Amino acid sequence: MNTLFRIHSEGRQLLLVLLIVLGLVTAVVFWQLPSWGWLAAAISLIFYLVILQFFRNPLRVVPQEDDTIIYAPADGKVVVIEETEETEYFKDKRLQVSIFMSPVNVHVNRNPIGGKVKYNAYHPGKYLVAWHPKSSTENERTTVVIDNGNTEILLRQIAGALAKRIKNYLKVGQSVRQGEDFGFIKFGSRVDLFLPLGTKLEVELNQKVKGNKTIIGRL
Template sequence: MKIHREGSATILLTLLALAVINGFVYYFTKDYPVVTWGLLIVSIVFWLFIISFFRVPSRVFKADENLIIAPADGKVVVIEETYEAEYFKDKRLQVSIFMSPANVHVNRNPISGEIKLSQYHAGKYLVAWHPKSSTENERHTVVINNGKTEILVRQIAGALARRIVNYMKAGMKVQQNSEMGFIKFGSRVDLYLPIGTKVNVALNETVRNGQTVIATLA
C-alpha cells in the first residue's frame, strides 16, 4: 500500500495543526497528564484516519475490453434508466457508486479508449445520495469512446467532499484501470451506459475499483 500524492499537503498540514494544538494544551494542562495523554491519543488516531483517506492499496486489476470495471470503491446505490442531459441527451442506464469516508478514494477509467469530453462543473454540496446531486453538485464529467461505444463517468462532490481532482483531457488515450482522478473524503461516481447493457452488480453491493465487473458491453 502507498499514499496517494493528492494527500501529501493535507497529511502534513494536519500533522502540524495537531502538533500546535497538543503543544498549546500541554502548556496549560501539564499538571493533568490524563488530559494531555488523552488528547495525544485522539490526535494520533485522527491523523491515522486522515492518512487512510489517501491510501492506495496494492491490487491485481481485471482487464477485459468487453467489461466495464468499477471506477471507484463503494456501494452501488442506483441502477436505473434515466435521461442523461449533458452529453448524450437521451436515455442511458445509470449505475451509481457511493464512496464513504472509509473507502479508497482513487477513481479509475472503467474502459480503455479516447477521452471525448472532460468537463468540470461548479455546483452545490448536497449529500451524495440526494437525487439531484448528479446534476446540481460540483462534478466532473468524462466521456470515453472505445471505438465501439461511449460511456460517461461523472465524479460528484458531496457534503464532505469539497475537491474533485481529474487528470483527463479531451483527446487523451487511456487504459482501463489507469487513474482518472481523486475525490477527497468520499462522495459518488455515476456511470452512464448504453441501454441494454448487461449489469453484473446489484443494489447495495460493495465494489472495488479496478476489480469489480460493473457491466458487460454488448
Template sequence: MRIHREGLATILLTFVVLTLINVAVTFFLRENFPLLARIIAAVSLALFLFIISFFRIPARAMKQGESLVIAPCDGKVVVIEETYEPEYFKDKRLQVSIFMSPANVHVNRNPISGQVKLSQYHSGKYLVAWHPKSSTENERHTVVIGNDKAEVLVRQIAGALARRIVNYLKPGMQVKQNEELGFIKFGSRVDIYLPVGTPVSVEMNQVVRAGQTVIATI
C-alpha cells in the same frame, strides 16, 4: 500500500496542526489535567491515522477486459436505473451510481480503455451525495471515454463533505482501463452511464472495488 500524491499536503498540514495542539496541551494541561491531555493525544493520533488511511492506495491485482466495464471507485452501489442523461448523450442511458464513504479508497480509475471525448468541470451545490439532484446540481466533473465498442460517461460528484474533485483527463487523450482518472477528497459519489440494455453485473447495495469489480459487459 502507498500514499496518494493528492494527500501529501493535507497529511503534512494535519501533522503540523496536531503537533502544535499537543505541544500547547502538554504545556498548559498536562500537570493539572493529565487525563484530558492523554485523551487529546489519543484523539489526535486517531485522526492523523484516519487522514493517512483516506489517501491510501492499496496494492491490487486489476481485472481487465475490452468488453468489461470495471468499477471506477470503491463504494456501495446505490442506483441502477434507466434515466435521461442531459449533458453529453442527451438520451436515455443506464445509470449505475456508487457511493463512496470517507472510509473508502478514493482513487478513481478509468472503467474502460479508449479516447477521452469529454472532460468538463461544473461548479455547483454540495447536497448530500445520495440526493437525487446531486448528479445535476452538485459540483461535478464529467468524463466520456469511447472506444470501438461503446462510449461510457463517468461523473465524479462532490457531496456535503467532499469539496475537492481532482480529474487528470483531457479531451483527446488515449487512456487505459484502470489507470487513474482522478480523486475525490472525503467521500462522495461516482455515476456511470452505459448504453441502455447493457448487461449489469452488480446489484443494489453491493460493495465494489475500483479496478476489480465488473460493473457491466458491453
C-alpha cells in the same frame, strides 16, 4: 499486491501540515497542562489516523484488460441502477449505475475502460448529499466520456455534503488505460456511470464494489 498501503499524492501536503499542527498542539498541552498531555496525544493520533485513511491508495491492477468489461471506477455501494435520460452529452436514454463513496471508502477514481477521452467538462454546483436524486445534475461535478473504439461510456464525479473538492486528471484527446487513476474526490461522494442500453450488468442495488476489482457489467 492489492492490499499495499500507499498514500495518494492529493493528501501528502495536507497530512504533513496536519502532523506538524497536531504535534505542536500536543506539545503545548504537555507544557501547559501536563495531566492532560497523554489524552491530547491520543486524540491527536486518532484524528490523524482518520484523516490518513481518507487518502490511502491501494495498488490494484485489473485482472485483465478487456474492451468488453466495465470495472468499478470507485469503491463504495451501488445506490442507483436505472434507465434514464442523459442530457449533457448523449442526450438519449442510458443505463445509469451510481456508486456512493462513504468517508471510510478509498477515494481514488479509476478508468472503468480503456480508450480515448472524447469529452471532459467541469460544472460548479451545490453540495447536496450524494444520494439526493438531484445531486447528479445540481451538485459540483465533472463529466468525462471515454471511447473504447466500439462504444462510449460517461463517468460523472459528483461532490457531496462533505466532498468539496473534485480532482480530474484527464484531458480531451488523451489515451487512457483501463484501471489507471483518473481522479480523486476528497472525503467521499459519488460516481455515476452511464452505459449503453443492453449492457449486461453484473452488480445489484446496495452491493458493495471495489475499484478495478468488481465487474460492473459487460458490453
